[in-house]
Amino acid sequence: MKGIRQLAEQLNISIGTVSRALNGKPDVNQETRRRVLAAAEELGYVANQSGRSLRQGETKVIGLMIESSMEAVENADNFFLGVTSGLQSVFACHKLDLIMLPCPSDEDPHEYLKRMVARRIVDAMIISNTQRFDRRIDLLSRAKIPFVAVGRSLSPGNFPWIDLDFEGVAERAVDRLVARGHRRIAITAPSSDVNLGHVFLESYRRALARHGIAFDPSLVIRVKSSEQGGYQAAHELLLLEERPTAVILIYELMAIGLYRRLMESGVMPGRDLAVIGFRDAPRARFLNPSLSCFRMSLYDLGVALGQTLLAHVPAYRAFYPEGGRNIVWPLELVPGESDAFEIATAKRSSSG
Amino acid sequence: MKGIRQLAEQLNISIGTVSRALNGKPDVNQETRRRVLAAAEELGYVANQSGRSLRQGETKVIGLMIESSMEAVENADNFFLGVTSGLQSVFACHKLDLIMLPCPSDEDPHEYLKRMVARRIVDAMIISNTQRFDRRIDLLSRAKIPFVAVGRSLSPGNFPWIDLDFEGVAERAVDRLVARGHRRIAITAPSSDVNLGHVFLESYRRALARHGIAFDPSLVIRVKSSEQGGYQAAHELLLLEERPTAVILIYELMAIGLYRRLMESGVMPGRDLAVIGFRDAPRARFLNPSLSCFRMSLYDLGVALGQTLLAHVPAYRAFYPEGGRNIVWPLELVPGESDAFEIATAKRSSSG
DNA sequence: ACGCACTCCGTAAACGTTTACGACTGTAGG
DNA sequence: CCTACAGTCGTAAACGTTTACGGAGTGCGT
Numbered sequence: 057m058k059g060i061r062q063l064a065e066q067l068n069i070s071i072g073t074v075s076r077a078l079n080g081k082p083d084v085n086q087e088t089r090r091r092v093l094a095a096a097e098e099l100g101y102v103a104n105q106s107g108r109s110l111r112q113g114e115t116k117v118i119g120l121m122i123e124s125s126m127e128a129v130e131n132a133d134n135f136f137l138g139v140t141s142g143l144q145s146v147f148a149c150h151k152l153d154l155i156m157l158p159c160p161s162d163e164d165p166h167e168y169l170k171r172m173v174a175r176r177i178v179d180a181m182i183i184s185n186t187q188r189f190d191r192r193i194d195l196l197s198r199a200k201i202p203f204v205a206v207g208r209s210l211s212p213g214n215f216p217w218i219d220l221d222f223e224g225v226a227e228r229a230v231d232r233l234v235a236r237g238h239r240r241i242a243i244t245a246p247s248s249d250v251n252l253g254h255v256f257l258e259s260y261r262r263a264l265a266r267h268g269i270a271f272d273p274s275l276v277i278r279v280k281s282s283e284q285g286g287y288q289a290a291h292e293l294l295l296l297e298e299r300p301t302a303v304i305l306i307y308e309l310m311a312i313g314l315y316r317r318l319m320e321s322g323v324m325p326g327r328d329l330a331v332i333g334f335r336d337a338p339r340a341r342f343l344n345p346s347l348s349c350f351r352m353s354l355y356d357l358g359v360a361l362g363q364t365l366l367a368h369v370p371a372y373r374a375f376y377p378e379g380g381r382n383i384v385w386p387l388e389l390v391p392g393e394s395d396a397f398e399i400a401t402a403k404r405s406s407s408g
Numbered sequence: 409m410k411g412i413r414q415l416a417e418q419l420n421i422s423i424g425t426v427s428r429a430l431n432g433k434p435d436v437n438q439e440t441r442r443r444v445l446a447a448a449e450e451l452g453y454v455a456n457q458s459g460r461s462l463r464q465g466e467t468k469v470i471g472l473m474i475e476s477s478m479e480a481v482e483n484a485d486n487f488f489l490g491v492t493s494g495l496q497s498v499f500a501c502h503k504l505d506l507i508m509l510p511c512p513s514d515e516d517p518h519e520y521l522k523r524m525v526a527r528r529i530v531d532a533m534i535i536s537n538t539q540r541f542d543r544r545i546d547l548l549s550r551a552k553i554p555f556v557a558v559g560r561s562l563s564p565g566n567f568p569w570i571d572l573d574f575e576g577v578a579e580r581a582v583d584r585l586v587a588r589g590h591r592r593i594a595i596t597a598p599s600s601d602v603n604l605g606h607v608f609l610e611s612y613r614r615a616l617a618r619h620g621i622a623f624d625p626s627l628v629i630r631v632k633s634s635e636q637g638g639y640q641a642a643h644e645l646l647l648l649e650e651r652p653t654a655v656i657l658i659y660e661l662m663a664i665g666l667y668r669r670l671m672e673s674g675v676m677p678g679r680d681l682a683v684i685g686f687r688d689a690p691r692a693r694f695l696n697p698s699l700s701c702f703r704m705s706l707y708d709l710g711v712a713l714g715q716t717l718l719a720h721v722p723a724y725r726a727f728y729p730e731g732g733r734n735i736v737w738p739l740e741l742v743p744g745e746s747d748a749f750e751i752a753t754a755k756r757s758s759s760g
Numbered sequence: 761a762c763g764c765a766c767t768c769c770g771t772a773a774a775c776g777t778t779t780a781c782g783a784c785t786g787t788a789g790g
Numbered sequence: 791c792c793t794a795c796a797g798t799c800g801t802a803a804a805c806g807t808t809t810a811c812g813g814a815g816t817g818c819g820t
């Protein structure tokens with residue numbers, strides 16, 4: 057099957073009519089439409105996307121940019137696949153297709169995005185891993201490509217985003233730990249160019265202040281959000297003169313390294329040190345003691361991302377009157393064994 | 409920047425010359441080319457992909473089809489992201505781009521692929537999750553779209569594939585366990601429409617036979633390759649009259665459920681029951697006792713996939729004279745604690 | 761008989777590129 | 791001076807669609 061012309065020829069109809077029939081335009085006879093659809097089905101005809109999008113200036117494809125560096129692979133695990141499902145359930149309503157655009161690890165994400173945008177291979181984009189100052193946001197705004205970012209940014213100008221509620225996570229983690237009698241609570245944070253780390257840390261400080269606990273900079277451990285980072289974090293914690301009784305991890309993968317280093321020194325997580333993590337409860341269950349952690353439904357997040365995005369695409373805006381608002385995505389705590397103990401303090405009588 | 413026409417106009421050159429200059433065609437003056445490239449860079453001009461691919465009938469894009477069903481998400485973890493890196497390192501040499509095509513969970517993979525192929529959005533495809541009889545292979549062969557499959561299939565006709573060496577895994581697992589004195593070795597297998605399971609099981613039988621151990625069908629546990637499947641597998645194992653002393657898991661994620669069920673009954677993995685798994689050592693380290701498992705470099709696998717694919721694309725065949733061969737990809741064993749004990753048997757003196 | 765509205769369909773022009781072809785130089789060889 | 795040729799470049803035709811426009815036919819009211 058070469059193209060619409062062969063199909064028209066076969067049916068003794070003009071290509072214009074065939075096109076109209078296939079695209080559901082009103083001015084075509086019922087019977088003619090039936091014949092066209094039948095023939096198309098039989099011959100397996102599907103419109104060539106290049107021709108179509110050349111003509112109408114849109115591709116009906118939404119791009120999800122992801123990073124495929126080794127480090128990103130380690131960390132992302134099933135995050136993107138998870139949101140993909142949700143995204144597709146939204147896009148399917150509008151016959152939009154989703155493709156994932158993996159930025160090569162040796163290419164600058166900004167350059168990569170520029171290339172993809174300029175080639176006009178997608179109508180809209182979802183970007184993630186937002187940096188504190190992210191030039192991609194400028195790029196997309198300037199090019200007038202609708203987009204939504206997962207993660208806020210400090211780049212100037214308003215733009216659509218959905219961000220995970222790190223503030224809530226840090227606050228609730230601190231609250232939970234303080235309620236169990238902890239006063240010295242350590243926290244891990246990534247390098248500060250990722251906006252996430254900044255927000256996370258700020259609300260940790262606020263929560264401490266709320267409980268009248270002084271902020272101790274030595275309890276902020278700056279390591280990579282990886283297994284190795286967790287190992288190193290534990291190492292640094294053990295070196296502190298006055299050891300913390302609890303630690304908040306920004307990423308649950310770190311727990312594996314953390315546990316290992318702790319056990320090497322005979323410190324038992326869940327008994328000698330409380331641990332709370334973030335993201336992906338399934339993986340948290342691999343651990344022993346199981347990790348208390350904050351998680352979310354990736355599917356639901358995908359749905360929200362899709363709706364927010366389409367609310368900013370002129371052609372679909374009408375379908376999502378409420379969808380334009382930025383969302384701080386709530387996380388739910390899945391309690392595990394890693395912080396299931398209480399500390400006896402001066403202010404608080406032991407409950408065990 | 410609208411298009412090549414504006415660029416030509418700006419330079420007082422015909423669009424033909426501009427196109428030739430940008431595409432490195434020989435018949436264009438050095439100075440002219442310099443000017444064109446400079447102007448394109450400055451104005452941020454990049455050729456519209458639709459126009460280009462419409463004209464030349466190729467898109468310079470390779471598609472990697474993945475499945476985004478919830479189950480697939482659970483299982484795939486970072487497999488695709490991992491191979492993506494390797495693929496891109498190959499494709500980058502030829503200025504080819506890779507996109508991932510996630511098949512929606514509610515769409516038939518065959519139909520989805522048909523749509524994507526017919527739209528001519530990609531020049532070649534990588535498919536995975538090959539079924540024992542997979543219509544996608546017919547489809548791609550018939551449409552003359554170059555492709556490579558990760559996983560063999562029994563579909564008729566030769567086609568390029570790379571398969572993981574499940575035969576070797578099953579054999580070496582059995583060998584290793586037998587060497588430690590095990591005689592009753594259970595194995596898990598997925599439903600039989602996935603070709604993988606069939607191959608896996610066959611070589612398990614062969615390996616047993618080689619050691620003179622009778623095949624016992626009750627030791628083949630057919631469960632889903634998931635955490636829940638692992639739980640159920642353990643449950644079934646515990647019900648057997650004559651309990652096995654070892655079990656081979658086809659997917660390491662099952663280990664978490666297996667461990668849990670075992671411990672509920674006071675059976676200690678790594679002491680009372682040997683466990684060997686497959687795929688993804690990082691995750692295996694989450695477990696306690698750590699899981700012995702067979703793993704591979706996803707990056708290297710990606711490179712091999714890329715080369716095999718391009719060896720079957722006419723335009724690039726010349727670069728990969730050796731690349732046409734199908735590969736049975738070897739796995740390496742990463743020993744853990746889960747099978748680090750020996751069994752005293754009649755034929756074998758205890759070594760502890 | 762005429763005009764009008766309505767339904768259906770064909771025609772042809774776009775969309776942005778690439779590329780075959782030929783035209784125009786200037787130069788060298790006869 | 792004529793021819794051949796290499797180096798440049800412009801022209802225009804494709805590629806496969808969609809869609810604005812208009813035409814043909816029909817039915818209906820006047």
